[in-house]
Each structure stands twice: as structure tokens, then as C-alpha cells.
Amino acid sequence: MRHHPFWQSVALLLIAYVLIVFGIPMLPGSALVPKSVVLQYMLTVLVGILIWVSDDEARWTRFKEPLHAVLVESRLKTIRNGLLGALTLMVGCFTYSQVRASVAAPPNLRSIHPAPPSQLTFRGKTISLTGLENPLRAQGDMATHLATGRRVYYQNCMACHGDYLDGQGHYATGFNPIPLNFQDNGTIAQLTESFVFWRIAKGGPGLPREGTPWNSAMPAWESFLTEDEIWAVVLYLYDATRWHPRTWGETEGGGHD
Amino acid sequence: MWAINLRIAAVVLGTLAIYTLIANKIPQVQSEVPRALALGADVTPEQLVSAGDELYNGSGGCTACHGLGTRAPNITSDEKGQGAIGARCGSREPGKDCKAYLHEALTRPGAFVVPGYEPIMPDVSRTLSPQQIWALVAYLESLGGTVTVTAADIPAAGGLTPGASPGNTQSGGGSTAFAGGSTDPMAMLRDGGCVGCHKIGEEGGAVGPDLSRVGARLNAAGIREAILAPDAKISPGFENFAGIMPKNYGEQMTAGQLEALVRFLGGRK
Amino acid sequence: MILQAVADTLPLYRDFPIIGSRGAVWIAAELHLMFAAFVLGVPMFAVVAEAIGIFGKDQRYDRLAKEFTRLLLIAYSATAIWGAVLTFLLATLYPRFWAYLTQIFGASMWVYVSIFFFESFTLYLYYYGWDRWKVGRSKIVHWSLGILLNIWGTLVMFIADSWLTYMMTPPRDITPETATTSIKIWHAIMNHTWMPINIHRLIGNVVFGGAIVGAYASYRFLASTSDEERAHYDWMGYVGNFIAIAALIVLPFAGYWLGREIYQYDQSMGITMMGGFMSWLWVIQAFLIAVLFLAGNYYLWIGMGRIPGAERFRPYTKWLLAVLVIGAIVWGTPHTMIADSRELTAMGGSHHPFLGVLGVMSAKNTAVNLMILATFLSFLMYRRANTRPVVPWAKTGTQIQGAMFAIAAAIVLFYGIRGYFVEAIVRIGYSVYQVGAVLACIVFVTVIDVLLARGAESRGTIQWGKMPPRSQYALFILAVTFTWLMGLMGFARSGIRQHWHVWQVIPDTSPYAATPALGYAAIMISVCVLIFLALVGFIFWLGGLAEKSTFVEAKHVGH
Structure with missing residues (x-):
């Protein structure tokens, strides 16, 4: 279990998340990381991890094992149903958070050094x-x-x-x-x-x-x-x-x- | 084979979709064409008219009075059966053609006050650039008449600064303060056009709240806010008139003038 | 004078239905450019491949070159068609401006047309003469036909570049009042950005050619039915990827030169590009290039699976991956972050107090240089994987190579960190040291490696064709990303003119004068890329129709 690539990937993702969301703000003189940047960093890490698990044939096969098992094996039915439910719920929450009316001003883009006139x-x-x-x-x-x-x-x-x-x-x-x-x-x-x-x-x-x-x-x-x-x-x-x-x-x- | 083709198509479309999505997710900034540039040497009458239209119905603030029909002549459609302004501007003043008349009416509004109306119109050259005024003239001419304004009428736009808004070029000095910079409250109220809408003592209209006893209702901060940000709080009963009061008094007055006016109005209890 | 009179009677603009004039010209110009890049990049590729075939006595390369020349025939007519569409749209939608351009550049347009004519016939001769001039001296003659083809192509591109660079950076003495008849054509051609764009595009075309070749190979690989076919296209994909990535590493320097010329021509144009409304474009660019680096390396690492002996290097690739991922994170860190008002208050502005440090030049240059080094190391391992050096100094040589990497990385890091403590003017100089260290490392390490590989033993035959399909999709992502990146950079180059047809000489007074935001541009680029790839897919398919016969033939030649 400890050296299984799937769980290693999950652990790496979690560590990265904790580091970015909680680690960086704890550094002296730092502040919280904006959501947009957290998303960007986590996506980069995720792509990196996917590259790592799939650049070697043997590791890729092992990585897929748990996923495959959850999807087909009958003894894991509860987990499968739970995961499907959780996934549906997550999509629902995400959709809700996107369409919900919010009082916060929309993020704005500002250019630090605007072009001067000639x-x-x-x-x-x-x-x-x-x-x-x-x-x-x-x-x-x-x-x-x-x-x-x-x-x-x-x-x-x-x-x-x-x-x-x-x-x-x-x-x-x-x-x-x-x-x-x-x-x-x-x-x-x-x-x-x-x-x-x-x-x-x-x-x-x-x-x-x-x-x-x-x-x-x-x-x-x-x-x-x-x-x-x-x-x-x-x-x-x-x-x-x-x-x-x-x-x-x-x-x-x-x-x- | 088709499975492979479909997979390739999915990879290609997916990649394109991600890039397009990211580029659309970040806040969008478009580089606009500087306004003043639209009135360059090869400006067409249509461009002038559309620029004037925007000013008249937008930032120029003209519709605050012209259009309600009570405080100023209705010039866009029909004023007492005479038709729109473009059709009759040429015969308003003997010896002045339409263009000259309209330009003078905008920059020396006291010269031709239509009988039955108060002389409340401010000189628009204080807020608009010469080019913008000519655009307004063109727009007014187009209302029932023919546009005779040409590029030759428009003084060369001094200091055209690509990338900078035209407002940039005219915000210099203190010369734009109204009433010649005077701090006499009544002079300011008259020259600023306040009495066109607000009653103060015996003088003034009834479009906005009566200012005769405004000090009893508002403290100094409230009055200051009401002048600088007129739509921040609307007095009860005047909701339908929200948005009419010009929002640029802060730019037209010096700080001294503003404070003098606030003190004066605050004392009216 | 007559020309002038004619020009004055022309209408200023006409409109194009639905997508508007700007959209129509945008799509036509972009597609013309993509096909042109294809027909310029691929011949370079073909000629080099043919040369390797002749001098390296490797028949595979000769076949590769021929296969590509066949695709060129069709791509050529596509280029011409889109060129005609573009000319037609410009002349009808922007008649007055088109008249202005023809008054200045009329002569060069005739030269352009005639060179294009020569180029087409050279291409026909090159392709149809392939089997006729096959051996001995006539093969060399045939090869020089290929070189001639490239010369024509480059000339054509240089001429077309002069028109668009004139629009960006007209010589300073030309004002709106200058009569077109008094402008000397050579003076207009030799404007500030002409040469930088020529060089930038030349290298860019090589990258693009390599990427398209890679995509073609991966398509054929996925579709192939026999092991031999699979082996051939696997190898071709590798060559395409190698050329694309190798040329990509040089491309930023040409881009740097171009940016510098733009700044020197007009400061406000430069700031519009780097710091003005386009500043976010560079974050997107960083993202795309990170994708290129990751996909390119991914392909190499998967490719190690087919090389006996590559197991030795497996444990190291994950550290290279870590460098690339961290590099991508640093490079992608925006200086000005997108944040809502609560986050802005917490950060005290849109500049993060800690991560903001990563958003500046010093950090980004360091990240990119380290990413280049990591990619180069990947290539090196890939190259070395299959060989066992026999030269007596093999061990020392490898140690020296390792030391060079360490020194280059140390120099990059040292100047990267030091850059925070000095002024801008000094810091700009530092990027030269960083880049110099990386380039020197690449050159010296490659030289040592070539010497080391002399007479080296093989650790077993490379099993070409033994590649999982996902590696081929990585090649597709590479091709799509290159094409998209080209569209994006084209938007940046063209967009900094803002509302001018010719910068500060002829204003754009059409309804489409405003420069659109990035989102709109991204949609346009995606549409162009999609049309291009669909057409290229069609060309590939046509090529496949004729392919069947030659493949059998090639089998008999053997290799």
C-alpha cells in the first residue's frame, strides 16, 4: 500500500494543497494565496503527477488498478456508489457556487505599468x-x-x-x-x-x-x-x-x- | 480506425477548449480607440452625429433639462408645434446660419433664451472639448436638418495623446471653476445652474428638493455628499428625478468653493 | 498622381457579413500564415532529412523526405488559395488602405508573385524528379533543387514580412502627410522590425514543421496495422519532436531581439506589449510553453520504454519532472494576481507579498533556463540510454558533463537570486549571463557527448514501434499547442498596432478599430487552428491514399 503509485499520487496532491493553501501564508511577511493562483498551482501539480504515473508502462498499469477495481468489482459496490454520489454532489455544489449571486466585487485585472502616451x-x-x-x-x-x-x-x-x-x-x-x-x-x-x-x-x-x-x-x-x-x-x-x-x-x- | 479518429479529435478539441477557456476566464481588457481620434481630419458627418448623439444622451447631461419638457425647450422632437431643432435652427436668429446659431447657443447660453424659460443653461464649453461641442452641433443639426459641420470647423485637436482619454488634455489649471472661482454662494448657485432645479428662497425651479431649509435636514457631510455624489441618497419624493443632477460638480468647483457652498447651505435652517 | 486620384475615390471600408471585416481578414491571414509556415518549415525538414539520407547512407531518411514533399504539393495549393482569399478580402474590405499599400509596395508584390511561381515549379521538379535522379551525382543535383526550393521560400517570406513590419514600424520619417509616391520602396522594406521578424519566423517555421511532422507521424502510427509501419512512424515522430524542441530552445532569443527592436522603435508600443493591456497574454504564453516542455519531455520519457538500457536513467526522470513542474509554477506566477476584494485586502493590493517575488523577471528567467537545462538533460539521457561508451576517458567525460550541468545551473541560480538586489539596468544584463551559461553548457556537453559516443556499443536494438498510444497523443498536444501559440503571438504582434493600420501614419477608422480582448482573440485563434488542422488532416488523408503503394515499394528497398 505504501508504495502504490495511486496512493502516492493522492498523498502528493494533498501535500501540495496543504503547502500552497496553509504553508505559504505561514511564511513571514506572506499572505493568503488567491483562489485563482491556488487553482493554477494545483492544476500544474496535477499534470505533473499524471505525467509521473503514466511515463512508465508498469507504473501506469499499477496506478490504474484501484480505479479499475472500484469501477468493476462487486465487493466494492458501497465505495463505488459512495464515490458516484460524492461526485454528483461535488458537481452540484460547483454549479451552485458558480451561479449563486454574490456580493463580492468581481475580480479585476489591472495593469501595473500602463503604456504612457507619447x-x-x-x-x-x-x-x-x-x-x-x-x-x-x-x-x-x-x-x-x-x-x-x-x-x-x-x-x-x-x-x-x-x-x-x-x-x-x-x-x-x-x-x-x-x-x-x-x-x-x-x-x-x-x-x-x-x-x-x-x-x-x-x-x-x-x-x-x-x-x-x-x-x-x-x-x-x-x-x-x-x-x-x-x-x-x-x-x-x-x-x-x-x-x-x-x-x-x-x-x-x-x-x- | 474511427475510434482513433474520434480520440484524436477529442484530444485536439479538448486542448483548444482549455486554452480558449483560460483566456476567457481572466478578466477581459479591450484596447479602445481614443474618442478624440474619431473626430480627426477625415471625419464624416455620420461619425460626428453619432459622437454628438452619445454626448447628448450620455455624458453631456443635456437630457437632464431638454427632454423633460418643463424647464427647457424640447429640442429633439417637437417644441410647441415647431418641429425638431435641426429644422428651425437656421431661422432662429437673423444673420446666423444653423451652425453658428447652435454653436453660440451652446457656448453662450444666455444669449438666446427662449421666452417662457429660465436662463439656467450652463456654458457647455466648461465640460466639453471644442471637438465635442462641434459633434453636438452636428447631432442637433441632424435632427430634422442637414449636417453642415465639417472637419474644417473643428479646431485641430491639440495634444492628441494615443492611449489617453481626451479628458486628460483639458484638466489643467484651475480655470474651469465656475462663477470665475468666486466663493459667493448665490453667484455659484446661479452660475452652476443649481437654481434651474432647486428652489432657494424665492429663486429657482422645483425639479429637485427645495434648498431653502436644507441645513435643517442635512449636516455638512450630507450636503457635501449630495453635491459631489448626487445619486448616493435621493430625497424622498424625488426618486423619479434620480440621475438628473450632473455628477461632475466636484470637477467644476475648487475645494474653497465647495466648502463655502456647504457652509452656506448648512446655515439655511 | 492617377493612382492617388483613384485611391481617393475608393470607399474607405466595406463590411463583411456576420463576423465583420476584422474577423474575415483575421481568419484568412492566419490560415494563410499557418499554411505558409507549413510549406516553408517542411521543405527545410525535407532537405535536411535528404542530406542525412545521402551522407549518412540511411534510406529511411530519404523516404521520410519524399513522404513529406508529397504532402507539400497539396499544402502548397492550400497556401495559395488562402493567400488569394486574403488579398481579395483586403482589396474589397479595406480598399483605401490596400491602395495605399500597393502604391508603396507594388513593385515587390510583382517580385513576390514571380518568386512564388518559381518556387512552385522547383517543388514539382523536386518531387517528380525524386525517383529519376536517385543515384550518384544526379542525387546531389536533386538535393540542390531542394535547397533552391528553400531559398525561394525564404525570399517569399522576407518580402511578405516587409509589408506587415512596415505596418507595425514604418520608418520614422514617414508621416501621415508623406506622399506615397515619395516613399522609396527599399526604405519602407528596411524598417526596424523587418530582420528580427524574418529570423524569428524562420526559426519558428522549423519548430512548426517539426511539430506538424510529429503529428502526422503519430496519426499514421495510431492508424498503422503492421509492426514495420508502426516502427517507421514511431521513428518519424521522434525525429519531428526532436527538431521541434531543439529549434524551440533558440526561438526565445530571436523573440528577445524582436521585442528589443520594438521597444527602441517606440517605447509606448513596447509597454503596451509587455505591461499594457496585453500583459496577461504573457502569462498565457508561459502556460503554453510549459505545456510544450512537459509534453516534449513526457514523450521522451515514455520513449525510454523502447530502449534497452534506459532503465539506468529511470530513477532520475522524476527529479527532472520536479524541476519542470516547479519551473512551470514559478514561470506561471502572475505578477498581478486575479483576486476578489477580500483577497485583495488580505494581500494589501493585487501584488502578493511573498509570491510576488516569483512574479518578476529574475525568477521567471531562472525558471525558464532551468527548464531548458532539464529538457536538455532528458535528451541526453535518451541519447545515452542505448549506448555503452568504449573510449577510455568515458568516465571522466561523463563527470565533466555533470560538472558542466552543475556549473550552468549554479550560474543561473546565482544571477537569478542576485537579480533581486540590483537595479533594473544591471538585472537585464544578468539574463544574458544566464542564457550564455545554458547555451555554453548545451554546446560543450553535446560536443563531449558526440566524442563519447564514438564507436560505442549498443545495449540492444531499439524497439521502434513499441510505444503506448498515449505518447502519440502527447505529440498531438504539442502540435496543437505550437499552432495555437503561433496564433497568439501573431495576435500580440498585430494587436500592439492598436487602432492604426500603419502605426501613427494611417489610423483605422473602421468599426473594428478597437483591439479585442484576449477572450475574443482566443476564440478566433481556436477557430483558425481548428480549420487549419481539419484541412491538414484532409491533406494527410489524401497523402495516405497515395501512400499505400510506396510503402510496399520501400519495403523492398529495405534498411
């Missing part, structure tokens, strides 16, 4: 984003710009994006999704400065259609800040987090992030 209108002035660098890097005194950026950040952004630029500001818990964490290597570290400029200037309202549903509460800062102030705060973000903006020269494809 140009934008900033207070009536047209700015081309393609190949655009931060103009402040080339002019004036860096320390002054950083001081301006710092002031702008603490006057406007800190309440949500936090003292440490980690998205843990005073109001952060009020938002869903929470404000962006600039310290994370998946946010501004992945983007060009012009992209960050666009996001600050146009905020949540200016997201393109494919970026929605975004649920972004960020205002369009072009109504409150000048162009130079936004560029200064962009400088400050990169300076304070020690990330470097993505540059235009080597923006290669690749990556599914």
Missing part, C-alpha cells in the same frame, strides 16, 4: 515623453533641486506615501490598493523619469483605459504643482530611495512584470 498636455503646453530626460539634471544646482523636491514631497506626498517613501503614510491604510512603495524594487526602479513625471502630473484620473480599474486615489498634480516642482520631486524620489531611473538607451523588452 506626449501629454501639461497646463496647455505639449510635452513629448519619448526620450525625455529630467531637464533638472542638466541645469541649475542639484542640491537646490533636491531641497525643492524634498519640500514638495513632505508638503504633498508624505501623507500617503509615507515618511520613508515606503507607502506607509498616515492615510495609507485607508486606500485599497495601498499607495505605492517607492523603496520596493518593482516600482520607480523599473521606470523612466518621464514615466514617473506622467503619473504624477496626471494622477489617477489620467490613467489610460487599459490601466483601469485602477482605483487610484492620487490627484492629478498638474493642477497644484508646476512642471519644475514635479521634476524636482522626481529627482528627490530617486535620490532618497537610491534607485536609478531606467534610462532610454537600454530599455529592452523582455520581462513579464
Whole structure:
């Protein structure tokens, strides 16, 4: 019994399920795994197990034994009937869960980095984003710009994006999704400065259609800040987090992030 | 042999079905054509009319007044036996052809108020882009007349940004606040078109709830919500009018104006 | 000027009933492309097989090549028919745009037609001359006819590629105001993505050809009645699968080059492709490629059942399977997860605090590279299973091979983990090291293996034909998945133009200008794949009708 491939497969499936559903959330700093991902992982594991039992003729024959027995042997009639009943019940429950009216909002798909426009209108002035660098890097005194950026950040952004630029500001818990964490290597570290400029200037309202549903509460800062102030705060973000903006020269494809 | 063929067909169909199902199971995003682009240089009258139709019956909010028949002329079908607007716009004002008349009526609504109606219409150029206004004109012309709006009338769409909604390009500055940014409550109530529907003191219509004593019914938060999200709570007795009040006052006012208005209305007990 | 005047009087668009213009052109173009890939991929396959037959003195390969050339004859007319349907639909449904394209590319279209003409006649000569030029020098002449056939085919594809890449990435100096008469044809052809697409498609066609050959073989295997027939088609299926998977391993690099060119041409086009509304397409792609890896390996492992001596390697395959499954899990982990509002709150956004780590480039590259290594190891075991090396340094050689695998895997893992601690710009460079390590490992290990196998003893005859039917269904899944994947990637390439006929030059103002969502695209792709496979099945069946006689003949030739 212990080395029978059928029971080994069942055991493997159960272990995988326990690991994914209960194991992963127990890791430090982790959270529950969404159902869609659990389904995806379990399907992959199931396919793997099926491949394992069927890639060898002898193992495949042994694997099928219990299934075959349950289906034909008369002494297993109770189990057969029980299984058939359980299967019918499961299909019924599944159908019910699919058609039942639910109060939860449907899952939505949101794209992390929506495509920026090639140009934008900033207070009536047209700015081309393609190949655009931060103009402040080339002019004036860096320390002054950083001081301006710092002031702008603490006057406007800190309440949500936090003292440490980690998205843990005073109001952060009020938002869903929470404000962006600039310290994370998946946010501004992945983007060009012009992209960050666009996001600050146009905020949540200016997201393109494919970026929605975004649920972004960020205002369009072009109504409150000048162009130079936004560029200064962009400088400050990169300076304070020690990330470097993505540059235009080597923006290669690749990556599914 | 047929058993094998059937099995092969089952494998092929099963694989295709799984792929199709997965691709359909994830939430669907379609990449839409940016609206403003539909009014490009080679725009046809039909495109203009359909864009205008959408605005008139949708986001433009025109039907809030035009269509109920009591507060504003019924322009789409028949106004007091005169026919639809497209048939009579050319003769409304001497010296102005249909196109010019309609455009001016939309952007300077106070200029030609039909006798018997209050001057409640807001200037639509505050909420719509020039292209959208011309689309509206085309639509109105098409109601019983011929469309004379052409691409030449439409100013080149400045800052066409593929992938960005047209709303993007005009949300700059504070210049769109109504009443010129004034915080005088009565000026705001008049200029914002509030008194077209709401009665306040002696002034105003009776489509929406009377605001003369609104402070006794609602606290400041309630008033603020009623302005910013008009359909969140409907006053008893006004259920049939739900959806009429424009939802974009929040975008038309500055925060100062909003607070001044809330304070003013809250004080009306 | 006259052309211009004619163009201006044309209606902008016409409509196609029920499925609409977009759907009609979609189906015609996709089917034309699939058949074209078939008639380009299979001749490459046939010529290589014939060469192995000539220089390796193995009659089986010669027969294989001929069998495929016969299928080509019919597939050729199917390609031409769908090409004609596509041209007809474009000219009637999108007259103004078609006029624009012909004004620029008119000359190359005539060249295209004439090359297609030459290609057809070369094919007839190649097939009908097979038995005439059978021995000695005339066989070499015959073989060079096959090479000529491939040259024509490649030229035809390059010309057609120039039209569609122009639509994607027209040269930057062409604006909506540019008069078509002033556009130099060579300038339009040499656009940013022309060469990358050429190369990508060339390799893709080899993969596709191999997969279709595999499906054909498995169909004949299942239908065969004699052991000898079964042995032949089992072997053919193995060759097809081998070629498909081997070429597949190179394909991502060509794709990477293409993606890079798109980014450099237009940043926002690149972001639309990778991060915009198409980002989910890549998760589906990952899923499909995982299916390819798993099915390909599965076929090999079952195939070990027919090789005496393969028992030695059996215990290891389950660990390779574990690597593949874990790799598939990591690769398929979405960066942005589908979750309902309760789960979103628990995760604090659509980005999982722990699994999100697996959703980024570093993890995915590592997973893919390890999967490639595992697949390569499977192949190696399969190759080695039947042999007993006789060279004196056999043991050392195997140890060196093992060390190379370990080093490659270590490099992949090291840079994968290190990628989390550096900036994007450095991290992109790391994928080059990972890929380099894997490629170097593949090349050196193969060289050692070839040397090791010199004069090696056999551990018994391989029992070709001793395969359970389920292995053949795996080949079918491979073929269906390759075809579907081709449709999906075609949608990605074409879809990033969004509402433009020619990117930022000619806008699409038809009612079908919006780019559909993935679900709609998947249905269209499935329909196309189904029509294609049904037609290919018909062609196979026709081939089978004529086959009967040759099989008996081949028996006498013996091998």
C-alpha cells in the first residue's frame, strides 16, 4: 500500500494543497494565496503527477488498478456508489457556487505599468515623453533641486506615501490598493523619469483605459504643482530611495512584470 | 480506425477548449480607440452625429433639462408645434446660419433664451472639448436638418495623446471653476445652474428638493455628499428625478468653493 | 498622381457579413500564415532529412523526405488559395488602405508573385524528379533543387514580412502627410522590425514543421496495422519532436531581439506589449510553453520504454519532472494576481507579498533556463540510454558533463537570486549571463557527448514501434499547442498596432478599430487552428491514399 503509485499520487496532491493553501501564508511577511493562483498551482501539480504515473508502462498499469477495481468489482459496490454520489454532489455544489449571486466585487485585472502616451498636455503646453530626460539634471544646482523636491514631497506626498517613501503614510491604510512603495524594487526602479513625471502630473484620473480599474486615489498634480516642482520631486524620489531611473538607451523588452 | 479518429479529435478539441477557456476566464481588457481620434481630419458627418448623439444622451447631461419638457425647450422632437431643432435652427436668429446659431447657443447660453424659460443653461464649453461641442452641433443639426459641420470647423485637436482619454488634455489649471472661482454662494448657485432645479428662497425651479431649509435636514457631510455624489441618497419624493443632477460638480468647483457652498447651505435652517 | 486620384475615390471600408471585416481578414491571414509556415518549415525538414539520407547512407531518411514533399504539393495549393482569399478580402474590405499599400509596395508584390511561381515549379521538379535522379551525382543535383526550393521560400517570406513590419514600424520619417509616391520602396522594406521578424519566423517555421511532422507521424502510427509501419512512424515522430524542441530552445532569443527592436522603435508600443493591456497574454504564453516542455519531455520519457538500457536513467526522470513542474509554477506566477476584494485586502493590493517575488523577471528567467537545462538533460539521457561508451576517458567525460550541468545551473541560480538586489539596468544584463551559461553548457556537453559516443556499443536494438498510444497523443498536444501559440503571438504582434493600420501614419477608422480582448482573440485563434488542422488532416488523408503503394515499394528497398 505504501508504495502504490495511486496512493502516492493522492498523498502528493494533498501535500501540495496543504503547502500552497496553509504553508505559504505561514511564511513571514506572506499572505493568503488567491483562489485563482491556488487553482493554477494545483492544476500544474496535477499534470505533473499524471505525467509521473503514466511515463512508465508498469507504473501506469499499477496506478490504474484501484480505479479499475472500484469501477468493476462487486465487493466494492458501497465505495463505488459512495464515490458516484460524492461526485454528483461535488458537481452540484460547483454549479451552485458558480451561479449563486454574490456580493463580492468581481475580480479585476489591472495593469501595473500602463503604456504612457507619447506626449501629454501639461497646463496647455505639449510635452513629448519619448526620450525625455529630467531637464533638472542638466541645469541649475542639484542640491537646490533636491531641497525643492524634498519640500514638495513632505508638503504633498508624505501623507500617503509615507515618511520613508515606503507607502506607509498616515492615510495609507485607508486606500485599497495601498499607495505605492517607492523603496520596493518593482516600482520607480523599473521606470523612466518621464514615466514617473506622467503619473504624477496626471494622477489617477489620467490613467489610460487599459490601466483601469485602477482605483487610484492620487490627484492629478498638474493642477497644484508646476512642471519644475514635479521634476524636482522626481529627482528627490530617486535620490532618497537610491534607485536609478531606467534610462532610454537600454530599455529592452523582455520581462513579464 | 474511427475510434482513433474520434480520440484524436477529442484530444485536439479538448486542448483548444482549455486554452480558449483560460483566456476567457481572466478578466477581459479591450484596447479602445481614443474618442478624440474619431473626430480627426477625415471625419464624416455620420461619425460626428453619432459622437454628438452619445454626448447628448450620455455624458453631456443635456437630457437632464431638454427632454423633460418643463424647464427647457424640447429640442429633439417637437417644441410647441415647431418641429425638431435641426429644422428651425437656421431661422432662429437673423444673420446666423444653423451652425453658428447652435454653436453660440451652446457656448453662450444666455444669449438666446427662449421666452417662457429660465436662463439656467450652463456654458457647455466648461465640460466639453471644442471637438465635442462641434459633434453636438452636428447631432442637433441632424435632427430634422442637414449636417453642415465639417472637419474644417473643428479646431485641430491639440495634444492628441494615443492611449489617453481626451479628458486628460483639458484638466489643467484651475480655470474651469465656475462663477470665475468666486466663493459667493448665490453667484455659484446661479452660475452652476443649481437654481434651474432647486428652489432657494424665492429663486429657482422645483425639479429637485427645495434648498431653502436644507441645513435643517442635512449636516455638512450630507450636503457635501449630495453635491459631489448626487445619486448616493435621493430625497424622498424625488426618486423619479434620480440621475438628473450632473455628477461632475466636484470637477467644476475648487475645494474653497465647495466648502463655502456647504457652509452656506448648512446655515439655511 | 492617377493612382492617388483613384485611391481617393475608393470607399474607405466595406463590411463583411456576420463576423465583420476584422474577423474575415483575421481568419484568412492566419490560415494563410499557418499554411505558409507549413510549406516553408517542411521543405527545410525535407532537405535536411535528404542530406542525412545521402551522407549518412540511411534510406529511411530519404523516404521520410519524399513522404513529406508529397504532402507539400497539396499544402502548397492550400497556401495559395488562402493567400488569394486574403488579398481579395483586403482589396474589397479595406480598399483605401490596400491602395495605399500597393502604391508603396507594388513593385515587390510583382517580385513576390514571380518568386512564388518559381518556387512552385522547383517543388514539382523536386518531387517528380525524386525517383529519376536517385543515384550518384544526379542525387546531389536533386538535393540542390531542394535547397533552391528553400531559398525561394525564404525570399517569399522576407518580402511578405516587409509589408506587415512596415505596418507595425514604418520608418520614422514617414508621416501621415508623406506622399506615397515619395516613399522609396527599399526604405519602407528596411524598417526596424523587418530582420528580427524574418529570423524569428524562420526559426519558428522549423519548430512548426517539426511539430506538424510529429503529428502526422503519430496519426499514421495510431492508424498503422503492421509492426514495420508502426516502427517507421514511431521513428518519424521522434525525429519531428526532436527538431521541434531543439529549434524551440533558440526561438526565445530571436523573440528577445524582436521585442528589443520594438521597444527602441517606440517605447509606448513596447509597454503596451509587455505591461499594457496585453500583459496577461504573457502569462498565457508561459502556460503554453510549459505545456510544450512537459509534453516534449513526457514523450521522451515514455520513449525510454523502447530502449534497452534506459532503465539506468529511470530513477532520475522524476527529479527532472520536479524541476519542470516547479519551473512551470514559478514561470506561471502572475505578477498581478486575479483576486476578489477580500483577497485583495488580505494581500494589501493585487501584488502578493511573498509570491510576488516569483512574479518578476529574475525568477521567471531562472525558471525558464532551468527548464531548458532539464529538457536538455532528458535528451541526453535518451541519447545515452542505448549506448555503452568504449573510449577510455568515458568516465571522466561523463563527470565533466555533470560538472558542466552543475556549473550552468549554479550560474543561473546565482544571477537569478542576485537579480533581486540590483537595479533594473544591471538585472537585464544578468539574463544574458544566464542564457550564455545554458547555451555554453548545451554546446560543450553535446560536443563531449558526440566524442563519447564514438564507436560505442549498443545495449540492444531499439524497439521502434513499441510505444503506448498515449505518447502519440502527447505529440498531438504539442502540435496543437505550437499552432495555437503561433496564433497568439501573431495576435500580440498585430494587436500592439492598436487602432492604426500603419502605426501613427494611417489610423483605422473602421468599426473594428478597437483591439479585442484576449477572450475574443482566443476564440478566433481556436477557430483558425481548428480549420487549419481539419484541412491538414484532409491533406494527410489524401497523402495516405497515395501512400499505400510506396510503402510496399520501400519495403523492398529495405534498411
